[in-house]
Amino acid sequence: MKAIRLHRSGGPESLVCEEAQTPKPNDGQLLIQVHAAAVTPTEFAWYPTFHTPEGNARPFPIVLGHEFSGVVAAIGGSNKDVQMGDSVYGLNDWFMDGAQAEYCLVAAASVVPKPTTVDYAQAAIVPISALTAWQALVERAQLSKGQRILIHGGAGSVGSFAVQLARYKKAHVIATASAANMDFMKGLGADEVIDYRTTPFETVVRDVDVVLDTVGGETRNRSWGVLRKGGRLVTIAADAEGMKEQRVRDAFFIVEPNRGQLIEIGRLIDSGVIRPIVGAVFSMDEVRRAYAEKPTRGKNVLRISEG
Secondary structure: OEEEEEOOOOOHHHEEEEEOOOOOOOOOEEEEEEEEEEOOHHHHHOHHHHEOOOOOEOOOOEOOOOEEEEEEEEEOOOOOOOOOOOEEEEEOOOOOOOOOEOEEEEEHHHEEEOOOOOOHHHHHOHHHHHHHHHHHHHHHOOOOOOOEEEEOOOOEHHHHHHHHHHHHOOOEEEEEEOHHHHHHHHHHOOOEEEEOOOOOHHHOOOOEEEEEEOOOHHHHHHHHHHEEEEEEEEEOOHHHOOOOOHHHHHHEOOOOOOHHHHHHHHHHHHOOOOOOOEEEEEEHHHHHHHHHOOOOOEEEEEEOOOO
16 A cells, blocks of 8 residues: 655654555454545654553654544454445544555544545544544533633634534634634634734633633633633643643643544534534645645645545
């Protein structure tokens, strides 16, 4: 098969598109013929990218891209939930090779039927970002009708899902974005949009119930002051993971695969409540560009094969 592989520690310049051995599924695994795989630039800094669960160094070469869409090409053992040829999307394990290849392996429990109203490129950007938004707003913040939420980075991969999900929950949605994305944010369901380049959000926002921080740093530090008493801040910013400040550690989380939540998200997509926002679609040969060119909205995608 054709695969995009990382041959050394580094950034996109270390990626090589080349021939590789097609993997075979073990019991409980599926072999997916990948149609599209999302691009997550922070993977170059993830611990599981370069380590085993036991803490040892993972051997090179390594395949990135852990969210994908495609069709079931082989089934390891017996599985009643899927059939050969099923269109699916999902996540595979952070500690194993990802999906930026013509075929990838995934635990059968980590894929669900692809939403029928979107194409494979749109479906591929859903699992990490939409599950992150769901787990941040529904599980951790317990966002409810009538509450006020501030979402930083509303036009980004997680932020765009969070704005739509918060609207679905009938919350009052305030989002930060660039001036170019003001109308786009309102189209997704934001009630108020703050141009972060010209207006410090803390000068116009007070007493919100929830802050979702996708940015980190000074943005997160300034966000504590806009929460009402008893309000909740949730952060997914990578710089929070190693911080010693207890309130930041308590606010930080990493998304986890969840079959039931992904099925519900697919239902919301097919019912028109949520739509995935694709930044740009690249071929496998354009992988370095796909990582280097930051999208102004949503998330970039690699088209692995036609579907």
